[in-house]
Each structure stands twice: as C-alpha cells, then as structure tokens.
Amino acid sequence: MNAPSPPLRVLIVDDEAPARHRLRDVLADCAPDLPVDVVGEADNGRDAIEQAQRRPVDAVLLDIRMPGMDGLECAVHLNRLSAPPAIIFSTAYDAYACQAFELNAVDYLLKPVRADRLVRALSRAHRLNAAALDHLREAYPKARTHLSVSEKGRIVLIPVNDILYLKAELKYVTVRTAAREYLLEESLTRLEAEFGEIFVRIHRNCLVAGTRIREIGKLPGDEEGHFLRLDGLDERLAVSRRQYSSLRDRMRAR
Numbered sequence: 001m002n003a004p005s006p007p008l009r010v011l012i013v014d015d016e017a018p019a020r021h022r023l024r025d026v027l028a029d030c031a032p033d034l035p036v037d038v039v040g041e042a043d044n045g046r047d048a049i050e051q052a053q054r055r056p057v058d059a060v061l062l063d064i065r066m067p068g069m070d071g072l073e074c075a076v077h078l079n080r081l082s083a084p085p086a087i088i089f090s091t092a093y094d095a096y097a098c099q100a101f102e103l104n105a106v107d108y109l110l111k112p113v114r115a116d117r118l119v120r121a122l123s124r125a126h127r128l129n130a131a132a133l134d135h136l137r138e139a140y141p142k143a144r145t146h147l148s149v150s151e152k153g154r155i156v157l158i159p160v161n162d163i164l165y166l167k168a169e170l171k172y173v174t175v176r177t178a179a180r181e182y183l184l185e186e187s188l189t190r191l192e193a194e195f196g197e198i199f200v201r202i203h204r205n206c207l208v209a210g211t212r213i214r215e216i217g218k219l220p221g222d223e224e225g226h227f228l229r230l231d232g233l234d235e236r237l238a239v240s241r242r243q244y245s246s247l248r249d250r251m252r253a254r
Contacts, residue, residue, distance in 0.1 A: 007037035009056055013048040014063040023061055029115040034122055045069030049077050053154055059086040059125045069145050076133050077148040080155050086125035106132055143194050149182045158182055164212055164230045166191055168205040178232035203240045216247055
C-alpha cells in the first residue's frame with residue numbers, strides 16, 4: 001500500500017479578510033479530495049514574500065488586485081526563490097480578461113471560488129516560468145513597486161522610490177540607493193520602458209531618478225565632458241553630450 005501524500009502547504013494572499021476566510025472555508029471543503037495545510041495568510045505582497053522565505057510553501061493562492069505590490073509583481077519576486085512555490089491567481093476579472101492566463105498556461109480562479117475548481121487548480125499547480133510572467137505583466141501593465149535580487153539564498157526587495165540610479169555594467173545592472181549597491185540581472189532598456197516616468201537617461205548605460213538630480217555641469221578643462229550629482233550621493237555621473245541640454249533644461253524648469 002502506498003503511503004498517503006503529505007498535505008499540500010498553501011499560503012493564502014488577499015488584501016481582503018473576508019476573501020481569505022472564504023478561501024480557508026473552501027480549502028476545508030476540499031480536504032476529502034485533496035489534503036491541504038494552510039501554512040499562513042498575508043494581506044499584501046511583501047508579507048507574502050517574507051512568509052514564503054520563513055517556511056516551506058508548495059502553492060500560493062494569490063490575489064491579483066492588491067494595493068501597492070499587486071499579485072503579478074509578487075509572483076515575479078516569489079519566482080526568484082531557490083524553490084519557488086506554484087502560483088494560482090485569484091481574480092474578479094471576467095472570462096475575456098482571463099484569456100492572457102489561459103494563453104500562458106497559468107491557472108487562475110474566478111471569485112467567488114468554488115471547491116471543485118480549487119481542487120482542480122491545486123491538483124495541477126505548477127511553478128510559473130519567467131516568460132509566462134512577462135506575458136502576463138504585458139497584458140496587465142503596471143510598473144513594479146520593488147526590484148528584487150537574490151542574496152545568500154534570500155530575496156531582497158529594493159523599493160523603486162529608494163533607487164538613485166541604474167547603471168548597465170557587462171551583463172548586470174548596478175542598482176544604487178543611498179545605502180548601498182545591488183547587482184540586478186535585467187536589461188536597462190527594459191527597466192527604462194517600465195520606469196520611464198521615474199528615471200531619465202543620462203548616458204547610454206545609465207538611468208537616474210529625475211527628482212533626485214542635485215547638480216549638473218561641465219568638467220573643468222573638458223569641453224566635451226559633462227556630469228551630474230544626485231541627492232544623497234557625492235559620486236559624479238557622466239552625462240552624454242546628447243543628453244546634457246535636455247537635462248539642463250529640466251533643472252532650469254524646476
């Protein structure tokens with residue numbers, strides 16, 4: 001006789017308490033067909049990431065629309081874990097809007113969630129690949145509130161509002177805050193497309209936080225050399241000749 005399978009460890013993530021309570025009740029109804037252990041609840045994406053790093057999680061029932069970090073962004077960060085959980089989105093979107101999920105073989109649950117549908121979703125829950133998440137974010141575009149990097153086996157979240165500059169160096173992008181640097185494996189071009197309202201290009205390899213520009217000028221004795229400084233940072237950043245005029249006009253318009 002085969003030993004019974006251990007319960008599926010599930011984390012519930014929804015910013016509304018009644019929705020979390022309903023999912024708990026529906027999961028209890030699923031017990032005869034699929035043993036489940038609810039290992040935690042979170043009402044926001046950041047807490048969900050912290051909980052998933054503190055204890056093993058097999059699957060996350062993840063609401064899409066949440067204030068701040070939404071479910072799609074949370075899934076991107078969860079996917080950086082060394083053992084990423086399976087993701088099942090819960091949503092109030094109509095069936096037409098959910099075509100993006102179906103096209104990318106991503107499971108989702110329409111609210112209110114039914115027990116039979118939840119059992120089916122959990123039974124075939126699988127880890128999402130990066131390409132599927134990219135396509136979903138294109139279908140539901142919203143700039144991330146955080147970037148994330150993996151350090152010593154943990155996910156470190158970097159608030160976008162804390163970032164001073166993003167600089168491409170070889171295959172990495174250096175993310176600079178007032179406190180420290182991080183190395184990010186993402187494209188500078190893609191970051192510019194996502195955060196174009198926050199960061200401005202000053203050079204082919206560098207974006208800076210537009211509101212943090214403190215000083216812009218020319219290097220002494222070098223007619224071609226331009227630089228700028230940012231609030232909270234003494235470092236001089238090179239400005240291309242092409243970008244200098246528009247940056248100078250931006251400073252004057254403040």
